[in-house]
Amino acid sequence: MCMQVVIAAGARTVLVPGMIPLGCEPQLLALYKSGEHDPESGCVTELNDLAQLHNRALNAMLHELRLAHPGLAILYADLYSAITDTIVSPRKYGFRNMPSAACCGGSAAYNFNMTAFCGAAGTTTCMDPSEYVSWDGVHFTEAANRRIACATLKINSPTLFNPSTAEARQRVIGCA
Structure with a gap:
């Protein structure tokens, strides 16, 4: 397991990214035109269900790792929620309607x-x-990556950084 290698190498804080909402990627939306799509996001429901299943299993594994290594900060980066929120409310974050x-x-x-x-x-x-979330249908744009990073930092900043430097670090990447 990769996490155990990182821990054995001396890591004290580890941020583990979750799965993105696969059913929202333009590449997969173009491939899976038929089938059930979420009415709120327009994303492919089955693919997003698979990503959520993965994230639940990942969180369970991270919980076990935290119990086994109580002195470490093992954090979960909820990419799924950050991206889904961006897809559902694009204008809120400066993205286009589509x-x-x-x-x-x-x-x-x-x-x-x-x-x-x-x-x-x-x-x-x-x-x-x-103005776009996706650059080429597979990769996010710089603006979308910034939005995802800011959402992750907002949730994990108190654990990752001294509170007095957390806000400064967020400003460096353009989080407001």
């Missing part, structure tokens, strides 16, 4: 085309990537 569309890609659904990846001939790029 957060499931890729900024750079083909002209197919969700601006993602399996045969026309970002940068290939015939692909397009949005004018302002900061």
Whole structure:
């Protein structure tokens, strides 16, 4: 197990990222057009259910690790909630109305085309990537990564950093 290797190497604080909501990725939305989609987010329900199942199992494993290593700070980064919140309320975070569309890609659904990846001939790029959650249908934009990092830091800052420096660290990456 990777975590035990990190702990054996002397880590005192470990931040473990959870699974993202897979059913919200433009690549997978383009592939799974049929099937059940969440009415609030538009994401593929089955894929998100799988991600949530993974996150519950991961949290159970992290709980066991915390019991086995009480002197360590083993933290969970809830990427699923940060991304889902961004998809459901894009304008709240400065994103466009259609957060499931890729900024750079083909002209197919969700601006993602399996045969026309970002940068290939015939692909397009949005004018302002900061308005998009997804860069190329697979990777997040810099703005989305900042939003995810800020959400994770907000939850975990008191544990990760001295409270007097937590706010300064958040400002460094543009968290307000």
